[in-house]
Amino acid sequence: MRIFDIHTHPILMGSGAKPEEIKQLYTEGKALGIVGMNSLGDVSFYGHCPDAGQCAKINDGNGHLQRLFPDFFTSFCHLNPTLGERVVMKEAERCVTNFNSKGIKLEKTNNASASCMKHIAKAAREFNLPVLQHTWTVHGIAGRRVPRSIQSDPTDTATFARRHPEVKVIMAHLTGFGFRGIAEVKHLPNVSIDTSAGYPEEGLIEYAVEQLGADRVYYGSDLPIREQSVTIGRILGARITPKDRQKILYDNAAILLGLN
Template structure:
């Protein structure tokens, strides 16, 4: 028998607006059921699971009325005809619901609570069917203490996992979300890609998608070319097509084909130097070991030392930001980017203390992370207002200014 996923409001935009999704297969475990769901609606995956495939901490999953945390996690058995409910945790305090108190998330027939015999299945189904995201449009950009709005430029945006059938539709969704938070400009890269080792044809396809998106919204986005030291000759040609002769203004995010410290990277960096464009290099410091070819902040330091006149952005700052910040500290042509990690208190404060505000850059990694969670790292940081202005956009504008002026963009 088929099983049914009950989808909450915040995830329905990634499921074609559906509140229920029927899986016709008969998976044996929750892991199998989720894999079947990802195949139908891949955009849901990043919101529910980590890069390692584990359920995110803020996500609650119930099989029937049982919380899978107590029934085996991803190995929870799935019976025929099961209902699987996905519920994002809601932040805020908790309180006791007393008899006769109104419970507005329940249907009217169940709204008056006369005792504590409320059926958990009814609660889960009612909650999931009515849960929505409150979408409040800001009247202006997030403002500094002086009342002057910040000019926010985001250096790290992707089209992957964003709803829409075309690059233009996906970009429209990003612009809509950015408008809610007062984000002025997006630096877009990698297209839809989720490949660790793309072929030259796939690199070209993703760069074409980015250029389509940017051409549709030229006043809101810039493009950054997707290259790899695994294909140095192709990468130089693609740089010329997309940057020298095209609309793009930077390189990267370069991903995990080869460490960026390899000699093959030098030809790409020399091309960047010729037009004074920055390079955004993905980095990570994974406890269980990086993917084959995945760079660390040590690799960025190595290539930056060979090319002191080129500006590098250490994307994610290695994820393990305390180590990453210290690794790049003495390399003055390397900036720390705050995107992609959990909004942990202290990351921005440490980066400013160790590197100076002029070497810290805001990015969201949107498509995989939200604008809001990453903006919160800066807006809520205990640092001076001028430092926030640099991090939220001033530093990125400075890095991009030579290329923007060369191409005739209005600053």
């Protein structure tokens, strides 16, 4: 079974950029049936609010991966909407031109419902790019709390998608936004989800397929923060049809990113 991982950070906190490390990642991925990885960049390296130069360096890291294994890595460009329209559009254009960026990756820079997100929507429209938004439940959790100003609850990601129905949104981190997040975006046809991050909690894959349909679910790992054998195993072990499994693990990404 072919697998495409839409959510990876091969270079994280400055580590993983050496050619031998990338080759090892490529080899390990191939052994698991992974035919391609989408790199989202070293998005935490410069803190929550990277400047224009830092965003460019993060995206150059993606280019580095693609130069070494052009048939294996695709990438989304990391943008900081708080820097304004001019900076956002310039970097998006640079990434599309230089790296053939396939989408936009947004991390914990601002809340997804913030007004500056209009710059992202403009870039997404202009360059025909999907927007992958880091999303995690904010309400009532006992664990590590990230301020709402930078952490997007599924309600915030849904707000962005509702304001810009013409923009394709991928709400990232299935275990992070959970059952409530799936319900939040069910009636927003421009929103899909990825299965990255968190522990492989039972029932979530099945619920996502039941509520959204398998066409709106992408396999993602959040590598190296998660183990790909586990993140793939949770899909292989889910109580869904083989056809839906294939859609999640490869077909949906192939269509979205034009892999064939």
